[in-house]
Amino acid sequence: MTQRTALIVGAGVAGLAAAWWLKKVGWSAVVIERAPDLRTAGHMLGLSGPGLEVAKRMGIEPQLQAKACVINENIYRDRKGRELLRMKYREFLKELPYIALRRTDLVQALHDALPPDVDIRFGATAEKIVDHGDRVSVQLADGTELTGDLLIGADGLRSWVRREVFGSDERFFKELGYRFATYDLEDTLNLGIDFLSYTEPGHIVEYYTLRDGRIAALHAWVTSETGIVPDEARWAAIRRAARTAHPQVHEIVDAAQRGPLPLIDNLTLVDMPSWSEGRVVLLGDAAHCLTLISGQGAGMSIASAAMLAEELGSKPIDEALRRHDERLRPAIVKLQERSRKMGALFVPASSLSFHLRNFALRHMPRAWLGQYFINAIRSEILATADAS
Numbered sequence: 466m467t468q469r470t471a472l473i474v475g476a477g478v479a480g481l482a483a484a485w486w487l488k489k490v491g492w493s494a495v496v497i498e499r500a501p502d503l504r505t506a507g508h509m510l511g512l513s514g515p516g517l518e519v520a521k522r523m524g525i526e527p528q529l530q531a532k533a534c535v536i537n538e539n540i541y542r543d544r545k546g547r548e549l550l551r552m553k554y555r556e557f558l559k560e561l562p563y564i565a566l567r568r569t570d571l572v573q574a575l576h577d578a579l580p581p582d583v584d585i586r587f588g589a590t591a592e593k594i595v596d597h598g599d600r601v602s603v604q605l606a607d608g609t610e611l612t613g614d615l616l617i618g619a620d621g622l623r624s625w626v627r628r629e630v631f632g633s634d635e636r637f638f639k640e641l642g643y644r645f646a647t648y649d650l651e652d653t654l655n656l657g658i659d660f661l662s663y664t665e666p667g668h669i670v671e672y673y674t675l676r677d678g679r680i681a682a683l684h685a686w687v688t689s690e691t692g693i694v695p696d697e698a699r700w701a702a703i704r705r706a707a708r709t710a711h712p713q714v715h716e717i718v719d720a721a722q723r724g725p726l727p728l729i730d731n732l733t734l735v736d737m738p739s740w741s742e743g744r745v746v747l748l749g750d751a752a753h754c755l756t757l758i759s760g761q762g763a764g765m766s767i768a769s770a771a772m773l774a775e776e777l778g779s780k781p782i783d784e785a786l787r788r789h790d791e792r793l794r795p796a797i798v799k800l801q802e803r804s805r806k807m808g809a810l811f812v813p814a815s816s817l818s819f820h821l822r823n824f825a826l827r828h829m830p831r832a833w834l835g836q837y838f839i840n841a842i843r844s845e846i847l848a849t850a851d852a853s
């Protein structure tokens with residue numbers, strides 16, 4: 466049989482994992498990435514469940530462990546700086562396979578694991594997709610035309626492939642009612658804490674101390690605003706969200722504003738009745754964004770890529786795409802349901818719900834609280850158990 470070729474749009478978690486797994490089942494892969502190179506900044510994420518299992522099968526766990534961020538203790542404070550909760554994160558996580566690292570480091574490890582003959586076109590913009598029935602081609606902005614057997618849209622939440630082939634974002638976006646922002650900065654404030662969080666009604670900010678003397682920040686806040694935040698409005702949006710936050714939060718935003726622009730987006734689920742159409746299939750956030758609340762978006766991108774390649778390696782394309790959808794969907798439905806429910810616990814919107822949550826956290830015996838957090842992570846893993 467002649468070697469089959471996948472055209473993959475997006476060199477993120479899903480796209481690079483797909484290239485690796487497809488090569489393993491004998492396909493060739495061309496990856497089209499809009500950015501000039503792999504992004505060097507990136508939010509923190511936790512890899513557990515099927516994603517971590519698949520990463521182990523790829524042999525990249527040692528590289529991920531080498532970049533893992535150590536979180537011994539979590540401290541949650543209110544806007545006045547009063548300690549709401551202090552948890553020995555490390556102690557109760559030790560029984561769970563879990564790696565906390567930056568998206569950047571995960572993407573780099575996936576990239577470095579690729580065989581040298583995977584063709585990655587950085588700085589390439591796809592402009593047109595033509596599905597010929599038995600082949601599919603994509604035209605790049607520089608006039609190049611690439612043809613393959615399957616086109617994989619792994620281009621993230623605001624996927625161009627999805628808009629081109631499946632329809633407008635409005636058809637598939639389910640907004641959860643929150644925005645998030647991430648950025649990192651040099652730790653000149655010497656936080657001296659692995660994980661510090663300031664929480665108040667309608668807004669939370671988390672700071673992770675990284676290995677390289679930097680801090681990664683994540684804000685999440687309640688809002689009905691949607692859509693892309695223009696570059697020049699990003700810091701102002703964060704300042705508005707954090708206007709009543711603890712003074713240290715303002716100090717950190719001031720310092721961060723001297724660095725690169727933050728990433729801002731909505732917590733948006735992507736909910737699609739089918740992830741494929743003819744010779745085009747979506748993977749990762751483009752297909753089924755779970756939001757950061759699920760804690761499984763990257764993991765499921767990797768697991769889904771492995772599953773897709775496994776099916777493509779042994780079946781005709783249309784049957785493989787159908788089977789991939791059938792195997793993956795139950796876990797995605799559960800995880801999206803979880804994201805819908807957990808948002809209110811992560812960022813309580815009203816003062817009443819905020820105080821009720823904190824009361825419960827403060828008065829719950831520590832052993833129960835530890836168990837509650839373990840169970841939350843376990844339920845993420847269980848929700849995805851049928852996907853590995």
Ligand SMILES: Cc1cc2nc3c(=O)[nH]c(=O)nc-3n(C[C@H](O)[C@H](O)[C@H](O)COP(=O)(O)OP(=O)(O)OC[C@H]3O[C@@H](n4cnc5c(N)ncnc54)[C@H](O)[C@@H]3O)c2cc1C
Pocket residue numbers: 474475476477478479480497498499500508509510511512513516568589590591619620621622623624625626645647683748749750751755756757760761762763764765766
């Ligand atoms: C703050 C935050 C915390 C998170 N925490 C976790 C966690 O704890 N655990 C977890 O598993 N997941 C977590 N996630 C989710 C996880 O990061 C995503 O699910 C994962 O990155 C999705 O991978 P992807 O490859 O689908 O998309 P992305 O990682 O977004 O990659 C898409 C790629 O496509 C490229 N691209 C976009 N458009 C085009 C185009 N038109 N042409 C060519 N290339 C294009 C982009 O440049 C990018 O390289 C978190 C997400 C956020 C934002």
